[in-house]
Amino acid sequence: MKSNEIFIIGGAILAAILLFKGQATSSVSRSIPFIYPFSNLLGKAEAQALQTLGSNIETLQSVKQSNLGIAQSILDLERSTADVKISQIQTELDKTQGYIGSQQRIVASSGFPSLAPKGGWQNEAQALLRKFSTAQKGSSLFPDFKLIANQENFGIIQQQAQYEIAQQNIGKANEMVQRQQGEIDRLNEEYQTRFGGISRYG
Secondary structure, three states, X not given: OOHHHHHHHHHHHHHHHHHHHHHHHHXXXXXXXXXXXXXXXXXXXXXXXXXXXXXHHHHHHHHHHXXXXXXXXXXXXXXXXXXXXXXXXXXXXXXXXXXXXXXXXXXXXXXXXXXXXXXXXXXXXXXXXHHHHHOOXXXXXXXXXXXXXXXXXXHHHHHHHHHHHHHHHHHHHHHHHHHHHXXXXXXXXXXXXXXXXXXXXX
């Protein structure tokens, strides 16, 4: 045999072997499925992660509800504290308004207006009462104006003095009412500003 023929035959055999070997490998790889060794572990890990996530969401919801309960308790406590303060002030306010009513009855029972309704002679009747205490019975209280120091005039001036005092008391009490009502409004506003409703915390 010639060397050329040997090469050709050898090449043909080699090609046949390689071809056969390639088909065998291909058929083996097609018939045996590839199994990823971690696929089972991955599925378990995914399932566990989903379960943990669900559990965490439930825990967070539970914590949120618990916190809302605590917030509501704090709001209730602060509202009660504010209400106690407001109730105390309201009681004082009611007393003040009752006092104003009693002074208004004195004013209404006097039957006549103030001696100086425009403010010209403030507290004139009270000053006259002091003069009565020092004047001699039957004499005039003024040298140029006849106002006899007697029981009848004393009664009239005393009634007018009570009217003046009542008017002064009403003025002072009205100022107190304004302060008391202002404090009640301030306490309510402070509660709303600092705490508000539970929806603020939801």
